Every structure is written in structure tokens, then in C-alpha cells.
Amino acid sequence: MSTPAHVPAADSPDSPGSPGSPADPLARERSHLSASRAALRAMREDVQALDIKDVTANWVNAEVLARQIDDRVKALADLSDTPLFFGRLDYLHAPGGERAEGAEGERFYIGRRHVHDAGGDPMVIDWRAPVSQPFYRASRKDAMDIGLRRRFGYTGGDLTAYEDEHLSDPGESAITSKLLQREIERPRVGPMRDIVATIQPEQDEIVRSGLSGTVCVQGGPGTGKTAVGLHRVAYLLYAHRERLARTGTLVIGPNKSFLHYIEQVLPALGELAVRQATVDDLVAQVEVRGTDEAAAAVVKGDARMAEVLRRALYAHVSMPAEPVVVVRGSRRWRVPAYELEELVRELQDRDIRYGAAREALPQRIAHAVLVQMERAGEAPDDRVQDAVARDRAVKAAVKGMWPAVDPAKLVLRLLTEADFLAEHAAGVLDEDEQETIRWAKPVRSVRSAKWSAADAVLIDEAADLIQRTHSLGHVVLDEAQDLSPMQYRAVGRRCTTGSATVLGDLAQGTTPWATRSWEEALTHLGKREGHIEELTAGFRVPTDVIAYASRLLPHIAPGLTPVASVREHPGFFEVCAVAEPAETVAACARLLRNEGSTGLIAADARVPALAEALTAAGIAWLAPGEETTRETRLTLVPASLAKGLEYDYVVLDEPQAVVDGEPDERTGLRRLYVALTRAVSGLMVTHSAPLPAQLG
CATH class of the missing domain: 3.40.50.300 (P-loop containing nucleotide triphosphate hydrolases)
Structure with missing residues (x-):
């Protein structure tokens, strides 16, 4: 029979002050872990056993329901090397008011997902549930009605240790959690893992902020x-x-x-x-085959381009010179040009999307015709209005006044026709900026154009001006x-x-x-x-490493507060002068003796030579995005792709080359700052050229 997660603390054999505590309370926790895994397995099997053959009206509903069931089965997967729960909360008594979730003496195991037994009683509480919040925020100053907070240590998926914090005991001094520190500093191999067991109070406040706010x-x-x-x-x-x-x-x-x-x-x-x-995926309306010079990309990425596009789009709208004449049977209905102009100006003043206004214009013209019909004694209905809106004369008038515009063709015209760009960029972009973004050679069609990533964003902006995203x-x-x-x-x-x-x-x-x-x-x-x-x-970068990298902050972001490492261990840090790439490769071999992943980060131009040196030395390596394994733990990373990645150990090759690889020194120093801060356990900087002066 499974042990429920909310056993009264007073009856628990390992609760504080409880008589008859067992010699090994860890055994009880392991038993609960085994029972929880069995309960999760039963939950998954219950979903897999569902028979949906006779519960859906058609095959479409059956497909949707089957997909939902499949997703539910995947969500209930038990990851063997991932802890099912990582903490425990023992409430002192039933809190009043807003905290009425916790009954007297209740105990909750906090984990990655909710698990219940056959009777529906919770065995593991989802970390996102309100009752779990004190695990992240309770302190001696505000115990949040928690008597004991217990953290669990794991090796793989096996529970191997626990650590207690008695928040309600005024005589017990605050401790630094060794298990928490060990989890933060644990070597990692493969993709990023969750931090649900180590979320700190200031992080939890952000995590749980409401949906309505940004x-x-x-x-x-x-x-x-x-x-x-x-x-x-x-x-x-x-x-x-x-x-x-x-x-x-x-x-x-x-x-x-x-x-x-x-x-x-x-x-x-x-x-x-x-x-x-x-972002490139989001705006992929055309194939990107070209690149921009930095100056052109800066202008194309400037928010002023939105106004240029808006002007160029609405320049297609023109006022009518002739009336619209609609023939219905033996009658002819005439909408004069001045009235058509009023309809166009009304739509312009409403500031709605270009495409929505274009769709509304034929209905507005048709309504004007219906008003005339009613004045003549007829009784037209909505079907008549729709028929008038589809009339050939109305369609022709709309095409002349408010023509359809293709967003890619609009951008292409701006980038290739000097007069068109000058007309709509006047007062927004100066002549030099216009010259910077204008293509040197004419392009015959959208399909043959060599669009850049910045061009694709402009097309997306134009598309949104026409039709809401x-x-x-x-x-x-x-x-x-x-x-x-x-x-x-x-x-x-x-x-x-x-x-x-x-x-x-x-x-x-x-x-x-x-x-x-x-x-x-x-x-x-x-x-x-x-x-x-x-x-x-x-929490990630060792003290000595972040202190070294922070020497660059006054030169790249003087207003920012330097990161203060809370790591218990200062980490491995070394700066080595080398004569050739083979010595940098030897440094990689040295760091690979440690557990975990290693990244060799270098200026993009130096990556091919380092790849050859690694291969010559018989060291297998991966490219960024390829998942590290126990056998291949070294990744060769161009500095341009290092952002957001992390490795247990990093060898940074030739810092000055990283700086020199960027268009200007400030950008290069920022790139270097990124490269210096990818290490979780240790950093070795190798160089033959002098180090950048900003590193002191």
C-alpha cells in the first residue's frame, strides 16, 4: 500500500521530536519514492488503457482525442535518471485565510508533476501548485507556516541523501544547503536541464508573476x-x-x-x-539567400523603417475621378465621385489594416447603392448588398482606389527604385541612409531577389500593415x-x-x-x-571566472551591476601562454580528464585550424547543437555561436582574436565577455598574442 504524501507530521517516524525515529529515515523516503513511481506508472497505464472507439462522433474528433491521449501519456513519462520529487514540506498547522490549503500537520512531497495513488490522494505535488511555494520562499524571517523543509540528493534517479531545515526552530542557526550547492555545481553532459529543484526566491517571484503582465x-x-x-x-x-x-x-x-x-x-x-x-523562422515569408553589410542592416532594422513602409503602402490609395454605376435589371444606380472619396477618407481615418479597409470598401459602396434603392421605394436585403459589392463595376472601382498590394513586392520596390524610396523616406531617412539600403542592381522578381534576414523582417512588417498578425x-x-x-x-x-x-x-x-x-x-x-x-x-559561473570577465564591464556596459557568484567553490581558472594550436589542443585533453562537458571556444576564423589540430591529435569533437555524450564531450564552438551555451569546462583560444573578429572594439569586447562566461566549473585561457588591455 502506498504511503500518502500528506501523512500528519506528528505521526511520522522521522518528524522532528517524534519518538521512536528509525535509524535510517532515508529508507522511508526511498520507499515513498518507489511507491510514487509505481503510482505514476499506474496513472500512465490508465491513460493507455482508455478505449475511445465508441466515444467520438467522427474520425476528426477521434484523431484529436487520440493525439491528446498520446500527449498525456508522454507527459506522464517517468524519466529514470530524473528525481520524481526533490523536496518535502511539513506544515505546522492549518493556516488560515489564503493559506488554507495546508491542513494541520500535513506533509507534501514537491516534484516536477502531480502524482496520485489509486484512491486519488496526492503522493507528489506539482512544484507550481500554491502549496509548493514555501519550498522556494520560506525563510526564518517568514517561515510561511513551515516547520521543516527537506531537500533530497540524488545520484541518477536514486535517492541518496536528505538535508533538513527547521524553519520554526529559533535556536537553530541558518545553514547553507550543501545539497542545493551540489546540485547547482553538478557537472552536466547534454542539453540544458531544468532548475526546478534549485529555484531561488528572487527567481521564483519572476516565475510566478501573472499572465497579464510583461x-x-x-x-x-x-x-x-x-x-x-x-x-x-x-x-x-x-x-x-x-x-x-x-x-x-x-x-x-x-x-x-x-x-x-x-x-x-x-x-x-x-x-x-x-x-x-x-525570429528568422517567424518572418520566413521569403527565402533568405543574401546578407547585408552592417551599415545596411542597422538602417533596415531601425524602427523608422516602419513609417517608410506605411507611407509606401498607403501611397497606393488614390481618390476616384469617376462615379461608380451599378446596373441592376433595368435600373442604373450611380455613386458620385465625391461620395466615393468620402468613403475612402473615412476608411483612412479609421486607421485599420490596409487589407481590412480594402475588404470593407466594396461593402461601403454597396451600402450607398442600397440607400438609393430604399429611397426609390425598393426593399433590398443583405443578399442584394452582397451582390452589389461583387458587381464588376464596384470591383473595378475598388481596384483603382484601393488596389491589392503584395508585401514582398512593396519592399522590393523600395529597395530597388530610388525615386520611390526617396518619396516615402523623405524626412525619415537621410540621403546617405537611403543609399545604404538601396540595392545596386535591379531585380526582376520577388523570387529572384537575394533577400537578407533584415529584408524578411521588413516584409513581415509590411504584411502586418496589410493583414493583422x-x-x-x-x-x-x-x-x-x-x-x-x-x-x-x-x-x-x-x-x-x-x-x-x-x-x-x-x-x-x-x-x-x-x-x-x-x-x-x-x-x-x-x-x-x-x-x-x-x-x-x-549560480553557474565560478567566482574567479566571473570576476575576471567582469573586468570588461566598465568598457562594454558601465551602468550594469557585476554578477556576484554564490558558488561555494571558486572554480578552476588559468591563463596560459602558448606557442601553437597544438598546445591549446593539449589543454583540451587535460580538461577532458574531468567529468562533464568541455567547450573549445575560438574566434570564427581560427576554428578550421583548431579542428584540424583536434583531428590530428585523435580527439573527437562536436559542433554546436550536437548533443554531447559520455564518449564525446568536447564541442568546438565559434565565438559567434557561444551565446546562451554552457559547458563544465571551457578552453578559450586567443582572446584578442575574438575581439578582432568583430567590426568594432566594443562589440568585440562584448563577444569576449560572452565567451569568457560559458564555463560552469573551470576556464583556461590560452593565448600567443597579448591579451586585450581591458582585461588588465
Whole structure:
């Protein structure tokens, strides 16, 4: 018989002060873990055993229900090497008021998902449930009615240790959790894992903030901002599941490698229905085959381009010179030009989408005809109005006054026709800026054009001016500091009626258009009311490493607070002078003797030579986005792709080359800051050229 998770603490053999405590209370916890796994297995088997043959009206409903059942089975998977629960809360007594969830002496095991026994009694409580919140926020100053908080230690999926904190005992001094510290510093191999067992109070406050508000999280390296953002999605799906099931959620990352790195976090928490994409994925209406010079990309990414596009689009609207004559049977109905002009101006004044106005115009003309019919004694109905709106004369008039516009063709015309661009960019872009973005050679068609990523964003903006973009319930935007204003607008269109979680670090902005302030970013996103939070406690990067990297902050982001590492161990840190790539490869071999993953980060131009040196030395390596294994734990990372990734140990090759690989020194120093802060346990810097002076 399974042991319920809410056994009264007074009756528990290992509760504080309980007589007859067993010599090994760990055995009781292991027993509960085994029973909980069995209960989860039974829950999954119950779902798998459902017979839906006779419960649906048609094959479409059957397909939908089958897919829902399949998703539920996947969500109930028991990951053998992942703890089913990681903590326990013993309530002192039944709290009053808002905290009435906890009855007297109740005990709750806190885990990644809810598990109940055959009778429906909870054995594990979802970490997102209100009753679980004290596990993250309770302290000696505010015990939140908790007598004991217990943390569990695991090796693989086996429970191996526990650690108690008696929050209600005034005589017991506060302790630093060794299990918590060990979990934070545990070596990792493979993709990013969840941090649900180690969420800190300031992180939990962000995770549990409401769905209606937009939150912007500024966080330096290792502060857990990405994990906080993903756990916030999981929490919102728990607290607002029905609403978000209708409206949808989306996680946006900087590149495919990053998305691959984080893709297992939400499934580990039982959430499978969250789409992941890059900004380029969102705006992929044309094939991107070209690239822009930095100066052109900066202008194209400027928010002023939205006004240029709006002007160019609405320049297609023209006032009528002739009346519309509609023939119905033996009668001719005439709508004069001045009345048509009034209809056009009314639609312009309403400030609705270009396409919506174009669809409304024939109905407005038809209504004017119906008014004349009624005055003549006829009694037309809606069918007559629809027929008039489809009349050939009305269609021709609408085509002349409010023609259809293809967004890609509109952008192509702006980029290739100097006069057209000059007309609509007057007073917005100066002549040099116009010259910068204009294509040197004419292009015959949209299909033959070599569109750049920035061009695709312009086309997306134009498409939204014509037809409203579908809005989601919640969007998470990670590594946001590298987005242009126009890219922010593209993301903002996807959550106009929803909210957003914006994650980034101003010090890690490495694009020429990098974000200057979060207030400005939120304005471009359309979320000016968003709340900005700052995370400054570093849980990932060792003390010595973050201290070394922070020497760059006065030169790249003077207003930011340096990250303060809360790691118990300072970590491994070494700067080595080398003569040739073979010595850098030898440093990698040395670090591979340790447990965990190793990343060799280098300036993009130096990657081919290092790849040859690794192969010559017989060291297997992976590219970013490929999952590390026990056998292959070294990843060769171009500096341009290092952002957002992390490795237990990092060898950073030639820092000055990383700086020199960027268009300007400030961007290069920011790229170097990113590369220096990818290590979780240790960093070795190898160099033959002098180090950048900013590193002291």
C-alpha cells in the first residue's frame, strides 16, 4: 500500500521530536519514492488503457482525442535518471485565510508533476501548485507556516541523501544547503536541464508573476535567466492552462543551436505543447539567400523603417475621378465621385489594416447603392448588398482606389527604385541612409531577389500593415539584447493581445544594433508597461571566472551591476601562454580528464585550424547543437555561436582574436565577455598574442 504524501507530521517516524525515529529515515523516503513511481506508472497505464472507439462522433474528433491521449501519456513519462520529487514540506498547522490549503500537520512531497495513488490522494505535488511555494520562499524571517523543509540528493534517479531545515526552530542557526550547492555545481553532459529543484526566491517571484503582465529580466551570465523564463512558461501553462491552450505559447531563441540546447527543459516538466522558433523562422515569408553589410542592416532594422513602409503602402490609395454605376435589371444606380472619396477618407481615418479597409470598401459602396434603392421605394436585403459589392463595376472601382498590394513586392520596390524610396523616406531617412539600403542592381522578381534576414523582417512588417498578425497568449524572448527595433516589432506582433517574458543581458549585445536600454526595447515590443527585474546572483559561473570577465564591464556596459557568484567553490581558472594550436589542443585533453562537458571556444576564423589540430591529435569533437555524450564531450564552438551555451569546462583560444573578429572594439569586447562566461566549473585561457588591455 502506498504511503500518502500528506501523512500528519506528528505521526511520522522521522518528524522532528517524534519518538521512536528509525535509524535510517532515508529508507522511508526511498520507499515513498518507489511507491510514487509505481503510482505514476499506474496513472500512465490508465491513460493507455482508455478505449475511445465508441466515444467520438467522427474520425476528426477521434484523431484529436487520440493525439491528446498520446500527449498525456508522454507527459506522464517517468524519466529514470530524473528525481520524481526533490523536496518535502511539513506544515505546522492549518493556516488560515489564503493559506488554507495546508491542513494541520500535513506533509507534501514537491516534484516536477502531480502524482496520485489509486484512491486519488496526492503522493507528489506539482512544484507550481500554491502549496509548493514555501519550498522556494520560506525563510526564518517568514517561515510561511513551515516547520521543516527537506531537500533530497540524488545520484541518477536514486535517492541518496536528505538535508533538513527547521524553519520554526529559533535556536537553530541558518545553514547553507550543501545539497542545493551540489546540485547547482553538478557537472552536466547534454542539453540544458531544468532548475526546478534549485529555484531561488528572487527567481521564483519572476516565475510566478501573472499572465497579464510583461516581465523583462536583465541577468548577467549564470544568473539563470533562461531557465527562469522557461519555468515561467511551465508555471503559466499550469495556472492558465485553458486560456493558453486556446491562444498558444512560443519560445523564441537566437539560433537553432540554442533552441536544441534548451528543448528538453519543458518536456522534463511535463509540458509538450510549447513551440520554439527563431525570429528568422517567424518572418520566413521569403527565402533568405543574401546578407547585408552592417551599415545596411542597422538602417533596415531601425524602427523608422516602419513609417517608410506605411507611407509606401498607403501611397497606393488614390481618390476616384469617376462615379461608380451599378446596373441592376433595368435600373442604373450611380455613386458620385465625391461620395466615393468620402468613403475612402473615412476608411483612412479609421486607421485599420490596409487589407481590412480594402475588404470593407466594396461593402461601403454597396451600402450607398442600397440607400438609393430604399429611397426609390425598393426593399433590398443583405443578399442584394452582397451582390452589389461583387458587381464588376464596384470591383473595378475598388481596384483603382484601393488596389491589392503584395508585401514582398512593396519592399522590393523600395529597395530597388530610388525615386520611390526617396518619396516615402523623405524626412525619415537621410540621403546617405537611403543609399545604404538601396540595392545596386535591379531585380526582376520577388523570387529572384537575394533577400537578407533584415529584408524578411521588413516584409513581415509590411504584411502586418496589410493583414493583422495572429497573436499568442504568451511569448518568451531570449537573448533579446541582440534584436533590432524592427525585430522587436516582429515579436511584438505575435503577442499584441498577450504578454511576454523578455530575457537578456545588455553586456552581451554583440550586434551593431544591440539594445541600448530595456525601456527602449519594451517600447518597440509594444509592451511599454512591462516590468524590469534584474538578477545579479550568479549560480553557474565560478567566482574567479566571473570576476575576471567582469573586468570588461566598465568598457562594454558601465551602468550594469557585476554578477556576484554564490558558488561555494571558486572554480578552476588559468591563463596560459602558448606557442601553437597544438598546445591549446593539449589543454583540451587535460580538461577532458574531468567529468562533464568541455567547450573549445575560438574566434570564427581560427576554428578550421583548431579542428584540424583536434583531428590530428585523435580527439573527437562536436559542433554546436550536437548533443554531447559520455564518449564525446568536447564541442568546438565559434565565438559567434557561444551565446546562451554552457559547458563544465571551457578552453578559450586567443582572446584578442575574438575581439578582432568583430567590426568594432566594443562589440568585440562584448563577444569576449560572452565567451569568457560559458564555463560552469573551470576556464583556461590560452593565448600567443597579448591579451586585450581591458582585461588588465
